Amino acid sequence: MNVTRGFTGRPRVHRPGLPPGQYDAREDWPVLSAEVTPDLSPADWSFRVDGLVERPHTWDWDAAHALPASAYEGDIHCVTGWSKFGVRFGGVSLDAFLSVARPHGSATHALAYSHTGYTTNLPLADLTGGRAWIVWEYDGAPLPPEHGGPARLVVPHLYFWKSAKWVAGITLLDHDEPGFWERNGYHARGNPWEEQRYAGD
Amino acid sequence: MTETTTPATRFAVPGRIAVSGQAASRWQTATLTEIRRETPRAATFRLAVPEWAGHLPGQHLLLRLTAPDGYVAQRHYSIASAPDASGHIELTLDRVPDGEVSGWFHTVARPGDTVEVRGPLSGFFAWPGDRPALLLGAGSGVVPLMSMVRHHRARGLTVPLRMLVSARSPEELIYAAELGAETTPVFTRSAPPGVPVGRMAAAHVAPLLADRPAGGWEAYVCGSNAFAEHASRLLVAAGQPVERIRVERFG
Secondary structure, eight states: OOOOTTOOOSOOOOOTTOOTTOEEOTTOOOOOOSSOOOOOOGGGOEEEEEESBSSOEEEEHHHHHTSOOEEEEEEEEOTTSEEEEEEEEEEEEHHHHHHHHOBOTTOOEEEEEETTSOEEEEEGGGTSSSOOEEEEEETTEEOOGGGTTTOEEEOTTSOGGGSOTTEEEEEEESSOOOOHHHHTTBOSSOOGGGTOOBTTO | OOOOOOOOOTTSOTTOOOOOHHHHHOOEEEEEEEEEEOSSSEEEEEEEOTTOOOOOTTOEEEEEEEOTTSOEEEEEEEOOSOOOSSSEEEEEEEOOTTOHHHHHHHHTOOTTOEEEEEEEEOSTTOOOSSSOEEEEEEGGGHHHHHHHHHHHHHTTOOSOEEEEEEESSGGGOTTGGGOOTTEEEEESSOOSTTSOBOOOOHHHHHHHHHTOOTTOOEEEEEEEHHHHHHHHHHHHHTTOOGGGEEEEEEO
16 A cells, blocks of 8 residues: 555545445536537437347437336446436436347347447446436436437446447447447446456456 | 448547556556646646656546555546656646645645556547647646647647637636747636736637648647537537547546
């Protein structure tokens, strides 16, 4: 341990649910995006599931909203160090989209992509079983554009760069294919509890 | 059956990736060698990092402090210095109210202290000096941009480089004495006599885009999220292609 002289840190209260190396952002929700926030209206938004599926399918805003509603209430964790507790997102479980598209047994991974061209890779197992959502509401209101509105992917058990903003689709693959930040030195999976921040962690 | 529509990541210009997996995953001890005050709120901290692998202007690092009970605080900071062979890097830190790490730097740190760093990280917001660069920063958002300006000077580069930097007042303009003809400062609260006060506006951006060099600008925007949103919209409105705008937002 390399103790820093004179550093004590903030008073610490044990916060269950805070992964190692993270701090509680409380009311803040920092915006992290390397891109210009797009002007993307609900009418221009669509979401597609293709690749290793039986029925590639594209949903527009209304068709996506016709799927059974599903909410996430819980915590999110950003690789830059902040975590946010008790956030509420409203949308549809990714399982609902996948049950229409029907993944092949050979599908092991997904590449999620945005309407702006951003990509991020995920093991398919991290997107199924009620662990991932397409969301358009935050705290009961429309998701703000700078946070990925009109709709984004939310995979709350992984670092939040995996939760692609302005999501346009996922392509199912039989192999792992690094996305944008993963090609920029970030970890392929990004599990906050194992501090999988960068390649090599 | 396997039809896909996955687009290329259009804003990731190829050939920029400067992250060495090994360099980025290893914590190194850095020794503070010098502290220079820049403004009432900002100071530059010079660190000796003997095994620093080098960086590109614009890159950042992860820095961590460890308390005696094992508690660790880590933050990302942009590198202010240009890449050189000095075995040193410099960080310029704003003193954030109630800042856990910046507070330590501004009130406790003194030469000889050690911290840990890993990096450099991410080649996305980086400028190797190979194409015309248009830099828009506000507050401490000027830090990674200054690394680019310093690199441009140190190498005697001739590729065009221009910087617009916003500060509340001349006293709060970081690196004021070092800024040259490449820079246009914009003051939002108070300005020297004869200099207008106001937000960065289309009138600042338009002449730079009208005077576009061959091949166009690569634009780099750095500052608070509010500034990043504002400045990137100004660029788009003035005709800069979105895929050639790179944004670094400071929480």
